[in-house]
Amino acid sequence: MSESSAAKRPPTIDDVLRLRAAEPVASADGEAAGDADGGAAPTRIVEIARLAGVSPITVSRALRQPEKVAEAKRRKILEIVERTGYATNPHARALRSGQSNIVAAFVSNLQSQQFCLAVQGCGEVLEPQGYQLMIGQTSYSYAKETTMIQSLREMRPAAVMFTGVIEIEENRRALRSLGIPIMETWAYPRDPIDMLVGFSNIDGGRLAAEHFAGRGYRRIAYIGRRSGRGALRLTGFREGARAAGLDIVAELSVDRVGSMVDGRRALAELLSRNAAVEAVFCANDLLATGALLEARRLGMRLPDDIAILGFGHNDVAEELPPGLTTIGIDSRDLGRQAGSMILQRMRGDMPPEPIRAVELTLTHRGSS
């Protein structure tokens, strides 16, 4: 039910005046920076060279390899660059040197808090070094993934990072043939294309089962996808359950895991099939949150009537009473690690280990 109201009129003079009163334009200082000398910023390195009385190549070196230029000259050149606001043309640079300063980052889903955090962490490491992140979305679609990987050939980035791993052999080959550092994350396969910072989804599932065992639940269940990461978490969950002698009374496969509604429905269906379930492991926090809300709507008390455990460290999970217990990683840290490995690789250093694991932790709250 959406009653839309009258807000579509063009702005009136009144709006304008009110706005001016309500939101005065902020200004930094009285000082104007940038084009301090009043002219447009120089666009070519020769202009700087002329001003400094040196050759263009010396300016280039002062900017890229300052240690190779004599102290005095370097200082003078950098001062002029600073004062005039000169900025290197990245296209000319990339064309001549074959080195782009763009790093492509692909997330499966831009709406995912954790993926965005990882990308942010990666950017935090790369941007201060002069690299720019170009972000794309694969939408969990193999077709889209393939398209984007093909567009990489055109884009010619310095490196590529994914929040996820590339499974299709053709795409793996295409990426490898780019001859640039490739970073995969968020899982722990034995054979990354190039580099990997990940965690074991199987371990995550096992951790879930162990947690249930430790809290004394016996009749446990799983809600999630049976493909991709969900399948791995389920595998680990089964292993952990078997090892601890727990009984998985239901494995509910859902097609969509993109909203809480999916979790609501799934829990309702699970309970209709098997009312005696004591604890449910949901393959992601969105599902878990939906399940939690559904349980409360049904008047169940958590964790006594039913325990719910999620996966992903989503921060909404913290807020919903009684708080969702969830397994996950520090995504921003994962991104930072990925960024620094990419950086090392781009600089030609050898990263100590092309595969790195990040730690899975369980955050215990009221839902279990």
Next chain:
Amino acid sequence: MSESSAAKRPPTIDDVLRLRAAEPVASADGEAAGDADGGAAPTRIVEIARLAGVSPITVSRALRQPEKVAEAKRRKILEIVERTGYATNPHARALRSGQSNIVAAFVSNLQSQQFCLAVQGCGEVLEPQGYQLMIGQTSYSYAKETTMIQSLREMRPAAVMFTGVIEIEENRRALRSLGIPIMETWAYPRDPIDMLVGFSNIDGGRLAAEHFAGRGYRRIAYIGRRSGRGALRLTGFREGARAAGLDIVAELSVDRVGSMVDGRRALAELLSRNAAVEAVFCANDLLATGALLEARRLGMRLPDDIAILGFGHNDVAEELPPGLTTIGIDSRDLGRQAGSMILQRMRGDMPPEPIRAVELTLTHRGSS
């Protein structure tokens, strides 16, 4: 073996390691690596020209201005391009033509669902036309914003889009001096730098007050910031209240609006100051969600004991019982509109109107 002909330099240690890391998978497959036609994709337009028996410029035209090339030749050229997987070098192209295919998009906060949706919408329009979105985050910080805007001088994108408006005069000047299309969004100031797709936050506030009036609430309150967009929403809220004869019994200013906890605390404080409040307008959905949870934690029934109204169309708001009433826009559509206006501008057309308004709607749910 090494068909990375892109790099004409001798292989570095790095290359060797990369190849070594890559090998196991390729050999596991048993199949020879390489492209479908057995060779590496051509990297220069002359190679295509040679294959087609034409000059490079004709290939260039076939790709950029197909209508200027004779039917038969064009077909042949495009077929070869397709078959070989040739991809234009964007750096050479940008260098010579002065036209980049990169559009920079800055969001105030990558964690914001709505901002991400807008950027996605924008990308949906631009990407099919061969443009690439480069996403940056300003983190609601003027300093960061200034830094990023300066880096634009270096990046030389074809256009820039912001989820927000630029207030600092110095930054406005810097952007204007780039001489490229600039898109601001999410507000409705009197003088955008270049183009704008936005909505009136003042109208949003007014709509909130009108909604409360229509539902019969008399003693109403506001929770939010007193700066930026919050200030505008408050202004409208006051106007609407005055016009409807409602009594704003409290205006609670909060510093941080980044998490539900802020909303929880704010509502608790509000109630401790004035227990007779009937309805609260929260300046964003995160605050509103926190307030809603706090009200329920205190055992209050919504909307009878207290009504809560948010702003932003955040989809978590839909799920929490009894459902949060919220005012907002269609962010993806805003992004699409912004994208198509940017596109027109980049193509040299003048968009019919440089300022466009999107409609605010109120989605009515159980919380009011």
Next chain:
DNA sequence: TTGTAGGCGTTATCAC
């Protein structure tokens, strides 16, 4: 430590 020469791949310009 600094400079000279030349080319990266494309497209603007002009000529045919």
Next chain:
DNA sequence: GTGATAACGCCTACAA
């Protein structure tokens, strides 16, 4: 409709 020529701005290679 097509092609020859040159230039976009920078940096690699080599020379001094």
